[in-house]
Amino acid sequence: MTEQLLIVENLKKYFKTDRGIVRAVDGISFFINKGETFGLVGESGSGKSTTAFTIMGVYAPTAGRILFEGEEVSLTRVTKRRKSIKKEMQMVFQDPGSSLNPRQSIKEILELPLKVHNIAEEKRIDKIIELLERVELPRDYLGRYPPEIGGGEKQMIAIARAMATEPSLIALDEPTSALDVSMQGKIINMLMRLQSEFNYSYLFITHDLSLMRNVASRVGIMYLGKLFEVAPASEFFHKPLHPYTQMLLSSIPVVTEEEEKMKPEKVVSRGEIPSPVNVPPGCVFHTRCIGCKEICLKEEPTMVEIEQGHFVRCHLFSG
């Protein structure tokens, strides 16, 4: 039985703003197995990035539990976590420009994790060179500064940095959204290679469903802080159950004929995504759902397992 590396139980993260309470993450539960890529997909405001940040400890959760290798890490912000836990969970961010300190050399950037985790000084430079080799960048990048290198290369450095402490879990928040298609291909392939070589587990976040299809082994879709559907990748894309999943899949622009045929029947997306301060009652999606029933306005549906490993949160299935 595959080991569950990360378990998230009923995670909530609320923010207090002057316009009200934003329920960014509102009770989600999932797990990530060792060595797999778990994808979290959703549009802006869905809470997917906040989920990653909360798991990684940038935010302390409002409620719920986060279990890493069986140990609870929920209650604390990352700065208060045990060093040995910090080393195991690292993150690659969305914007390569602000992921690297423009005033530090690549060498300093890569050295920091090694310094913090007490790798001996003599061994550090070897490790840094090895990390550069992993992301296929030449040695002379050591003396360069982030403003001098391109966006794709900055992301590669960010990935090298995330791997410096040899973590077990790496969260990647839209790692290639800011990059062009050809650079994206290079980086994704690199990530996959490194995963099989070093047995990393990835929490991969993106809004690009076509990319997700080729990256994740299991996918979860979020909307306004809720998790609507979780399934193995092929199930998710070939047999989407939740109306929102279908709506999203039918809207993606695709290039080839086969992809067009694969898309579910066009569900014309209606309405705007509600403001997170003003979340609709009952099922949060009911304002835009074509299958909306009376119960959807009043009661929130529960997550049920329809098939092995395929979960849905929708009244159409938990009637």
Added chain:
Amino acid sequence: MERLGLKREEFKKNWYKFSRNPLSIIGLAVVSMTIFITLFANFISPYPEHAGWFTDFNSAKLPPSIIHPFGTDTMGRDVLSRVMFGFRYSLMMAFTVLVMVVPTGTFLGLVAGYYNNTWLDTVIMRLTDIFVAIPSLVLAMMISSLLKPSLYNAMIAVTLLWWPWYTRLVYGIASSLRNEYFVQAAEMVGASPLHILFREILPNTLAPIFTKMTLDVAWVILIGSSLSFIGLGAQPPTPDLGTMVSDGYRYMPELWWISMFPGLAIVFTILGFNLLGDGIRDMLAAEVY
């Protein structure tokens, strides 16, 4: 080896950005001259002994001439020499004040910015607000008059009122940088707060700090001279430029040279530092493609 070559390229590019505006070069020349005079006043002034207690009433109140290009004052002292030494006091004051103010103000700004939205932020920034709310000259006058008037105490007064501006400047940058991904990444890796303050955030604040420092030299000199002018700063016979202006103003306009030349020296210095500061700001500004 290659890094050295890169440094030269960087220097050439920075010089290009700096020197695009000829006024910046003028500023650089003026400031260099000021610093040179400050350092070598003893050697290049025609009458170095006139900078202290000296009287020669035979040569008093002489208008500008070849032996006394700036004339002499009521005590018979050569104004040119005194002005040269005057630069020394002005620059010394600016240097001392900034050496004390910049590190403290910056440190407080870093702390308040990184810990923004906590009690630390509130305490530091409200304290800053209090000092900033009082007009600088009034505050300086207040402090100076409480202590015995002297150059030394004038420096203390200006120091006490100057630090908040650096705190504000750095706070603004630090509090916005604090949420940047590279700071999050450093936290995630487990870096200590000291590292984050000084190795992650501080380097990104240096450019504006440096620019402000250059422009501030001009301001401190002005405030210092103002304090001296009203008698709260350097006392006679110290050849502080402000004191010299005040000594001579009651003899205007007949003995115009006694106030005029020290006054011009103040203008000269301030203008020089302003132009240099502008040039530095241009040099450090980001390229717009």
Added chain:
Amino acid sequence: MTEKLLDIQDLYVNYKIYEGTLKVLNGVNLKVGKGEKVGLIGETGCGKTTTMKSILRILPIPPAIISKGEIFFEGEDIFKMDSRSLNALRRLDISMIFQDPTASLNPVFKIGEQLGDVIKYAAIEASEELSKEEVKKRSMGILKEVALPDAERLLDNYPIQLSGGMRQRVCIAMALVSANKLLIADEPSTNLDVTIGDQVLRLIGNLVEEKGTSVILISHALGAVKGLVDRVAVMYAGNVIEDAEKEDLFSDPQHPYTRGLIKSVPKLTGGGIPEGITGRLPNYIDPPTGCRFSPRCEHVMPICKERFPPLIDLGDNNKVACFLYGG
């Protein structure tokens, strides 16, 4: 072939920076017919936005320099127009939607004021006098056209009160007022969510169908372009290297770059992602001689390094700039 509305001929644009001269546009050729919808795809830095800004003459000059070439709009040379004609062009004939709707709207003015301004200037150009009520009526009308609910209240809102999708629709509304002949949309859906972006693109599509306006839709997302346009032009490092009917381009791309690009897009059907095209965009200060793609091309021949290939007509309105097909 439909009547020519816009004709960009052999456009060369440079940018002068400290390190040297960036020779960005290297002889761009593009034609848009009346009522035609053309997609312009290419990666970041290939010169799409520079080309579009040249049409409206909103390039920052200096540091930009138009060193060669002409752009004809309805037969008239845009670069030779005087300011009166240029203003008329911008107020009535051509308009542009930019990528970031937040940056396109002035945050301190209400939507009503900004939209009103555009309507007023267009009217002045058409020698119409409009009263305040007229302007308001037209504003509300156009907001309804872009499917924005509650138009009256919206006019009183500030941009910050609207969501990204709504702001983009306001920008489209503003562009529609002054785009009677040509609408240039620069990555209009890139910053928006997929579902909202989809709505925005369909909206643009419907509106131009109704009015018969020509469209140039720019994107680096290939799929987004496909849904809306009839023809696609592909740009690489300052040149249009392929220009074909949409179906032909996506099903059977001719240029090696286009092929590589389409292969690199992740497919919904799965199958992994190919490595992408080796190499990187050329250095514009010292670009390769001849075809700028030659350093990265697996079919490179000696002639590719000598001169830039002309756009070769393959029939069926398809053209490609590559020596593999002649020239």
